[in-house]
Amino acid sequence: MHHSLLLALNDVSPQNLSIFDPASPPAEAIHQLSMLVLAITGGIFLVVEGILIYSLVRFRSPHNPRNGEPPQVYGSQPIEIAWTAAPALIVFVLALVIVRTEWEVRGDPEKLQPELKESKPLRVTAIGHQWWWEYVYESFGDEKLDFLTANELHVPASNRQVPSERRPVYLTLKSADVNHSFWVPRLAGKTDLIPGRTNTMWFETSQTGIFFGQCAEYCGTQHANMLLRVSVDPPEQFEKWLDNERKNAFESDDAAIRKGKQVFLAQSCVNCHRVSGTSARGKVGPDLTHLMGRATLAGGTIDNDRKGENLRRWIEDPQTIKPGCLMPAFGLSASDLDGVVRYLSSLE
Amino acid sequence: MSVAEQPRVETPPWTATLNEWAATVDHKKIGLLYIGMSVVFLVVAGVEALLMRWQLIVPRNTFLSPQIFNQMFTMHGTTMVFFVGMPILIGIGNFAVPLQIGARDMAFPRLNALGFWVTLFGGLLVYFSFLTGGAPDFGWFAYAPLTEKTFARGPAADLWALGLIVSGIGTVTAAVNFVATILGMRAPGMSLWKIPFFSWTILWTSVQILLALPPLTAALIMVVFDRQLGAHFFDAQTGGSSYLWQHMFWFFGHPEVYILILPGFGMIAEIVPVFSRKVLFGYEFMAAATMAIVFISMGVWAHHMFCVGMNRTLDLYFAGASLLVSIPTGIKMFNWLATMYGGRIWLASPMLFACGFLSMFLIGGLTGIMLAAAPFDFQLSDSYFVVGHFHWVLIGGTLFATFAGLHYWYPKATGRMLSERIARWQFFLLFVGFIVTFGPMHIAGMLGMPRRIYTYDANRGWDIWNQLATVGGLIQAPSYLLFVYNIIASLWKGRPAGDNPWDAWTLEWATTSPPPSYNFEEIPTVHSRRPLWDLRHPDDPDWQYE
The missing domain is CATH 2.60.40.420 (Cupredoxins -  blue copper proteins)
Structure with missing residues (x-):
């Protein structure tokens, strides 16, 4: 069986893809919003479920027509208005927070954070293919790049405290065939790659190491194995990697x-x-x-x-x-x- | 010489019975045909679901090939939405609405029969794809360009699109029929505001079907044009737009969610009062909330598309509109609870399922709020969280309500009671199995597991949640079989029901069980929303308060 074969072909160290362990501003903003939404919905859950269970316990009684019927209550306008207004108020507050988060996540970071002018951004075009990722490195700071690689995205770690040492990553997303979606949960929410459209997303992290994810929009037979791997390298190591990638293929004498x-x-x-x-x-x-x-x-x-x-x-x-x-x-x-x-x- | 006369045995030949059902235009028989068809497709789709769950029970399993797995989730979704969810609700509506409003049949009985047969034929057309080398494998929302000839070469995509076009005709005829029946054939005295609540929701479901189904049919015809006539509507390579398909599909697809839940709301609003022995609290607000849901839900479709890279204004509009739906839905929830509060709650099987609905649909609604919060959705969209969410709404909501309704009206349809003992087992297995299946999916999704993957690696921390989900599926499975057994065996074994076994108040309980083909010997005149209450309590009739 290739079941066991595949296990042998794989690194088995645990991978973290939790949306609750964010490591980049878009994911952090979403995480904050999610905590608020979870608290609100959790509160509503407890209240409503509590009333339901209380009613079931308190008012349960075996049916016996001879007992007559309980008092009939046809409704109450003030009560109806109250429980229309209360949810409306919650919705309003939630909407305000959503607007703020939407700007943090989908706003143009270079416009929202003027200090990013001093940073050295990496710009990469990611192209989704059935079932692999093509990365076209466009530029790093003022330096134009012009090479492609596949499946493993290397980016530099950022020092988010010092503007000149910040290394934001701007991705342009395109598709060569069908819809795909770029999802590395700890870096950012997902953005789709759609044929005929150009989308963008960004992230920035000071944590080095590998961030995992995978294509999140069904894209055909091997959708399950269209895996994402973002390697966040210390700046010097990243530049070394960059130097090597820009060269033509190694010519051996062997x-x-x-x-x-x-x-x-x-x-x-x-x-x-x-x-x-x-x-x-x-x-x-x-x-x-x-x-x-x-x-x-x-x-x-x-x-x-x-x-x-x-x-x-x-x-x-x-x-x-x-x-x-x-x-x-x-x-x-x-x-x-x-x-x-x-x-x-x-x-x- | 005299010959002793043999007593004639009045058993019609089976061909006569078959003919009677195949050619029937009786709304009750057609309703039962719809329900029977849906139950068969429910079992089929359940088997497809179990095959997927078995594949996912361990990482890197090889039980199903990716091709087969992808066909399974496509067919499971398509079947559940188009050949189980809608037809079973239309079937219950067909059976109950004319009885509830005191009509002798639907407005267009022959159109009604046509609607059923083309719905069934559409289902068979989609399933015929298995015999042509494989079922469709592009998911039930069939995102272009996966449906284009380049990516779907066999005839499966054509059969899928044609099957849905054909069954869509059936659905639209049913909706036209409901609207005409409810607007035109109510018993004397039954003004629009005195319609039993289930019929009210069927009216608005039908309106929503008439608004939402035609865009889907148009989009499907465009797919067929692309595939058969070389059109390029959805093919980006030749100037079409796959994004257009998403808008057209979800313009149908989101209202579809409400098409599947509104009749459930209606059944719960019938059952909760009867089994709490109280009148429905705030009928007018409930009725208005139903209309508000229909209206708002026509303008929220793109919350399925937050990740396609719309601009911020659109993201925020669709997030806000989607949140608004929670207000009328909340009104409904509170009114049901207020109806129960202070009542005498009789936990017979219909009420048991109704309580399952109230407790579980609440959760589905709350996870819906999380998904409507657009930026949160950037993480949750297309993950297993969404799979957990919509099953919570469609099983916790629609299916529990449907089982409540089927247990409620079964005695009326057959003249026999279902076994309460089996119904209770069915309920508890479904309730526990459902939570164990779909609860863990929310967690897997938040740990980064996308939907529609046929396999996953062991080191991602998803295996335990998938194992639980599979175990939950195995707990649920016998529950459905118990239901099928119960509805068949009770035809013979069930104790006689009498006209009104639940002491209910709407007109269908005024006639015999099962009702004669003409429903009522004399069309009753009604004065309130609960005509049978008025009859029982002449000293304190409802119309005094309405």
Whole structure:
């Protein structure tokens, strides 16, 4: 069974996706609102459920027509007005808080917080594909960037106390095919990626580490494995990562790797995948230029173990690991498969 | 020579019985046909739900393939909304409304029969897709462009769209019929403000169907055009808009929620007074609240779309409008409680289900407030929290109310009482199973679990909540089977009901159980909302107070 196989292919350390553990301003604002809403609805719940249970206990009696009927009360206008006005007042207060939170979350942060002018923002376009994420790095501060990567979004940690050390992240969201939704609960609420539309969202966090999430709008067969992974790196580490990503793919002198590269370029891999600096220019599948810089493969479904074992299984039989995914098995010979795995494993 | 005459046995051949039901234009028989069809589809959709729950019981389970899982949630949702929820309520309305308002039948009996048969045919058309290589797999709200030829290649999407167009015709005919019947065929003396409350809600449900269903039909026809005639309404690649589909669908889809809950409100407003032995508190306010809900709920549809990136003004408008719905809904809740307060509460099975409704629908309404708070919805939308929420409304609300109504009117329809013992077991299994299934889903959603995923990783902390949900499903399942057993077995075993087993006050209880095909020998004249109360208490009749 590939049930156990998949477990073996995965890192099992616990992942936190709770909306109650926010780490970025939009998620924090929503968290505050949610606490208020939970308190109000919790209060209403206790009162109404209490009256119901009290009435049931107090007024329950077995039916006996001979006992006659209880006094008939047809209604009361003052009471009706009271219990129309009270909820209306609650709704009004709630509406005011919602307006404030909506501005905090969906307002343009650069307009609302003038001090952000001093910050160094990262701008990335995220494009949803069936069932993986394409990231086009547009700019970092005043510096234009021009590279793509896939599935793992790297962003710098921000120092939210010092304006010049703030590193907000602005995402432009697009879709290449069907609707998707970008949802990393601890960073922000979700925003959809809709074909023919351009959406935006932002987040900023001082916590380093990996933030998890996944596509939240049903997008077809492998919706469940369209996983999100945002790596928040310390600033120096992020810039190192950036420097590496901007380079063309690593060219090895190793004869076996060069032979593998020939196989890769001769096969139909290149119809879908791109490796910068080579003739592989496919746009349908994830960019592989720095594949070994990623922690996972197959859109986050399996770990990248760096020994090439999971990569080999994936190339050999993608339909077992991610049934219904758009990558077919090509039936490569054992030596060709070796070569391709060896080549891809060299793409640091 | 004389031959002893054999006594004739008056058993009609089965073909005659079949013919009688297939060709009937009697509103009571048609009502029962609707209910029977819905119960069958309920069992089918229940099996689909259990298959999904079994798949999700452990992380990375391989019980169902993703393709099958996606078909299951699409068919479960489609079936429950279009072939269980609406037809069972229309069926109960069909049975009860003409009796309640003192009419001999619906205004258009033959149209009524047509409505039932095309609804059933639409359901069969959608299910026929299983025989063509797979059911639709794009979810019940079928977001474009997943329904376009590029992404849905087989005929399943066509059958789905055609099935819903066809059954939609049935739904619209039923609504037209209800409006005509209630406006035109009330017993002498029954002014519009004296209609029994269930009939009042059916009237407004019908108005809402007439407003909401045609946009869906239009959108479905556009899907068929896209797929069959090469139109590009919803295909962004060629200049169409998938966003347009969302607006058109939810313009139907949100009012649909109220189409599914208003008749439930009506049944609760019949049952709570009868079993509390008190008149409904604040009828006029309840009636006005019903109209307010219909009116407001026509303008809240895009709260299903807070995450599509609308502008802030639209977000805030739809959040505010959605919150407004809670006011008339609250009025209803308070009036039911005020009706119970000071009464003599008789906890027979209909009231038991009604109390299940009151306690659970409240929670569904409150989680609805959370979802209406737009920024909170950015987190909750499309997560398992939403799955928990709408099941809380549709099972805790619609289904509990429907079971209350079915237990209430079963004696009238068949002349037999249902087994109270089985009904109680059914109630407790459903109540517990329901909470254990859908409660944990709220938590899983707040821990980041999106809906419609066929599998998940073990390290996300979702497994325990999914296991509980599956266990809850297994507790619920026998409850439905008990109900099916009860309604069949009681036809023979149930004790005779008599005309008015619940000491109720509306006109349907004035005729025999089951009523003759013409309903009433003489159409009664009414003076108040509770004609049978007036009859029992000539010294203190209702019309003095109305």
